[in-house]
Amino acid sequence: MKLLNHTTKYLAILLVPLITIWAFIFYYAMLDEIYDSLDDGLDNQKVLLLQRLPANPEILEHKDLELWNHSITPISRQYYDKFETRYSDTLMYMLNEKDFEPVRVFETKMKYNDAYYKIKFITSMVEEDDLIRDLVTYLIVLYLSLMITIIVLNNLMLKKIWKPFHSLMSQLPNFRIEKNHQIKTKDTTIEEFKLLNQSITTLIDQSRARYLEQQHFIENASHELQTPLAISINKLELFLENTNLSEAEFKTLASILDDLGRLTRLNKSLLLLSKIENKQFIDEQPIDFNQLIATITEDFQDLASHKHINLKIDYRARLKFEMNKDLAIVLLTNLIKNAIVHGSQNNTVTIIVHQNSIVISNFGSPIALDTNLIFSRFKKISVDKKSTGLGLAIAKAISEKYAIELLYSFKDQHYFNLYFPKGG
Amino acid sequence: MKLLIIEDEPEMLENMRQTLERQHYIVETATDYSAALHKIGVYDYDCILLDITLPDGNGLELLKTLKASGKDEGVIIVSAKDSLDDKLAGLNLGADDYLPKPFHMSELHARVKAVLRRRHFDGNPHISIGNVSIFPETREVMVENQPLVLNRKEYDILMYLITNKKRLVTKTALAEHVWGDHIDQADSFDFIYSQIKNLRKKLEHATITIEAVYGVGYKLEVIS
Structure with a gap:
């Protein structure tokens, strides 16, 4: 009311x-x-x-x-x-x-x-x-x-008096901290609204500053992690070659190396995510998605055949969209890889390209995934220890950057739909 | 072959030095901008590994100085930043390659070898190992002068293993090199095995063999 x-x-x-x-x-x-x-x-x-x-x-x-x-x-x-x-x-x-x-x-x-x-x-x-x-x-x-x-006066007067408040309220739902848009406050002589305007402006400025700080913190932390990771990995690689080790020792060291590799991938993914959010991918060009999908699926062919998964690609139209090429590759790679990695053996992963959309589907666990969690960071759906839990979060971040709609649905198969904005 | 590593992180430098020396390169090092500037001013190298973030200057400036003085050393930029801008700037300034940290030692060899090969074969690109000859320009492989037909991945695997011959190449390093960075989150690298199996079959008459090392990686050996 x-x-x-x-x-x-x-x-x-x-x-x-x-x-x-x-x-x-x-x-x-x-x-x-x-x-x-x-x-x-x-x-x-x-x-x-x-x-x-x-x-x-x-x-x-x-x-x-x-x-x-x-x-x-x-x-x-x-x-x-x-x-x-x-x-x-x-x-x-x-x-x-x-x-x-x-x-x-x-x-x-x-x-x-x-x-x-x-x-x-x-x-x-x-x-x-x-x-x-x-x-x-x-x-x-x-x-x-x-x-x-009373009703007439209230409607006329209160509406006028509450104008600064309503102007604020109409802007707040659209406010996104990651986007640098300002909230415009209306000048007012009413003490309470002045205070409200002031508080909101301060709150937003502070939150935005913290947000940027945090964004850059993740990016800087990831950068700083690269060198020690590189040193550890390389030292282990040298050690593995140098020494006469028993098989057990060798395997232990190799598994440490594997974990360091996972750490590296995680770090890279975090870095990529914060770079997307920090808008560091500016360069855009028209991407031929049919061609891109052909290239990516070729890379994944070996992984798919290893899992006895049949990759079926159906080009029903030609899809072109202007975006950053590296991000286009990461977006589709993550979705296709996700479908293959979580796809059940001896089954099919289907990729259909329409005029304005791409649908990637795979058979897998017979239960629908939680749509609220699936694109969140570190919400691992599977117990697979090699997955970073960031692949779909990255895909979501990329699609949001270009106003591409990335939706998940379940009907016998797990469907990931990419809807491209028209005229893009 | 003489290499110069410009890297401010001492442990990183030591790792790179050790692994490259094992490949019988002569390795010199510089840990900051001024030392590096001095070395490239006085000596000639076949390949320079250049870290762009140095305590007293930017590696890209060194690259500019190097190219301005008309030297044609191969340059590989090694960076912890993995930023597209740096990569493009470096390549535009005449760097031969860009290697983001962290990297596998086998990948470092492969990149250094590729740069050296491009600079020194001069139209007669040809690698021989055992009774196998490889022509990187045309991606052709001959076994006892008989052409061997390999698909793209088989060729890449063979080339990578040959570059790192007699050394352990982990599955991860191999997968990242051949299948690209994006494969790296695949649930296991066991799918490499089928390609290796095919490759082994094709190399039946060759005097080189691909050995599995405790399920961790592979090693290419020459049968004497």
Whole structure:
């Protein structure tokens, strides 16, 4: 859920009790005011009646409450002394409404010409059910208009305010540390966004510096390893020739030599990987992949026949693509070698060249490989100790460099598909 | 044949010196730029092995000086950097070959021999061993003056073993030389065996033989 909708949601929920509570307070406050003014009005009627009485003594004969809105009843002295002025609510039948409606009643007393009277005044009162109905209607309208205003304002204002944030967010998913593209921050006066922009810029700059440092560290370390490796290998080779060794000793030394060879290959692969990532293969030329595949498979023919694997190459189209030649060789060599090394004996490794793609497939273990791990560094799928675990990682790095899609799939056979970008 | 090794790493230098001396070359050494500059100014060599990263200068500068002074020594650049730029720069400056570290001793012999051969045969390229003659220019092989038909790999294997005759050549070194660097991660080098078997069959009437050494490598011997 968007932040914008979140705040709106909370506001919508919070406003319901708020408005309800407010409605109660408002209702009683208003009712209180109405009673107050009605009672004042009734008081005023009494004053008016007393003023008119000397001139119009027939007022004392007014008994019909419904006709005169007041009635005057003579009372005894005792009753007069005990009587206290009071206001009360009651219902009265209204002819126009044909229903009992609430009325306000004011009962008071007076002494006139030594006689005692009780006077009753009435006035029509506000209809509470109508008042509540109206109040609820208006409050719902108020609530809805408040919500609409909030949503519209939020959308307009927050969108504008959050612009630096959204601009940042649209760039971050595309950020790749290995590519040297900058994140462009939008200037803003909002403190929080300023801080965010600053932090992101610093974070990216620092990460990028570390990344480059590490990249060059791997490259430098690999370089530095070459000489001691060369010395060890050569010393062992000289030693093997020099000395009269028993077969067992000879084989032990030879296996050390083999391990040093593996170390050398690993080192070379690491160096190659960091060189690809450090963009040290610039020189590009159109590569004829049909021809390249023919050359590479010829080199692998001996390995394949040794494993009784039949190499089947099907050129369905001519595929040309512009890239670095050494990298093209490494890419296809690694994939073809992978298919042969992991291919099962007495079976076929198939290479099909299409207009814009190459498919290399081999029979092997009957279970699909983990697509998440297969192209990762040092994730060895097999237990084969001679493999460096970098071959497919290198192939992936090369294909990514040229926007070639390298995909793995499994259906009876293990398939490695290379999809070349069109017009490349 | 007189060789000069310019290499600042003493152990590397010692290894190279030992193995080349065993091939009966006269080997001189220089461990830095100024010593090397002095030596190439005074003496003539048949082949110079040149490390490009020297403590007091760049090997490529030495190569420039050498070529500028009109000397035509064979030069093999030996480098730990294995960088394409250095390789291209070196070859453009007139180096004969580029050998990235680490390398096998047998590979070093092969490269040195190839350079010397190109410089000294002068149109009459021809190697004889036992009753076998090899013509590297045309890649032809004769056994007692009868042509022997070899495929590309068989020829490369034979040539490599002859270059390193009577010395142990490991399977790894042989595979990397004949099948190229990219074969090097193959799960085993046993596939070499079938080519060796074919080669042995073809060399039935030759007075040279390819011996297996404890399953580690091969050695070419001359039958006397």
